[in-house]
Amino acid sequence: AKAAQKRCQEMYLLLMLASHPHVESALVMDIQERGQLEVWVPRYALRGRVQVVDGRGLVRPPLTGDPVQDGEEGDAFADAARRPLAFRTLYGGQAADIMDTRSGAVLWSASSWQASGPAAALPTRVWVHLG
Numbered sequence: 001a002k003a004a005q006k007r008c009q010e011m012y013l014l015l016m017l018a019s020h021p022h023v024e025s026a027l028v029m030d031i032q033e034r035g036q037l038e039v040w041v042p043r044y045a046l047r048g049r050v051q052v053v054d055g056r057g058l059v060r061p062p063l064t065g066d067p068v069q070d071g072e073e074g075d076a077f078a079d080a081a082r083r084p085l086a087f088r089t090l091y092g093g094q095a096a097d098i099m100d101t102r103s104g105a106v107l108w109s110a111s112s113w114q115a116s117g118p119a120a121a122l123p124t125r126v127w128v129h130l131g
Contacts, residue, residue, distance in 0.1 A: 013044060026050075028110045031096045033089045035059075037110065052087055052098075059085040059098055 030038035035053025040046070054060055084102045089095070097109040 013046070027113055029113055031089055031093050031110065031112050033093060035087050058083065059087055
């Protein structure tokens with residue numbers, strides 16, 4: 001009965017997010033070298049992944065993990081605008097940043113949440129699109 005109740009709650013959440021997509025605050029829990037962030041959305045007690053880099057290794061512009069819009073895949077102008085951006089993992093996957101390779105400026109950075117121990121740190125808060 002408890003498993004069925006949990007599944008019903010999950011189904012309701014999926015249906016609600018599908019019908020009312022919106023942006024929520026999330027905490028970065030883990031950083032993958034292949035350009036994924038594992039995030040936790042406290043409001044819904046929901047864990048998920050945000051793809052920061054597409055299959056060709058180009059940084060996804062709004063950094064929300066939104067699906068590629070029609071016409072964006074293979075768009076030479078959009079690709080050219082994203083080419084100078086580089087996603088890097090640092091400190092063995094404990095941190096990551098996005099750097100403009102032309103200027104060397106760091107445009108965005110995040111660190112994974114260390115909940116305990118001497119390296120305890122505040123989590124990086126990001127905004128994710130749900131739905």
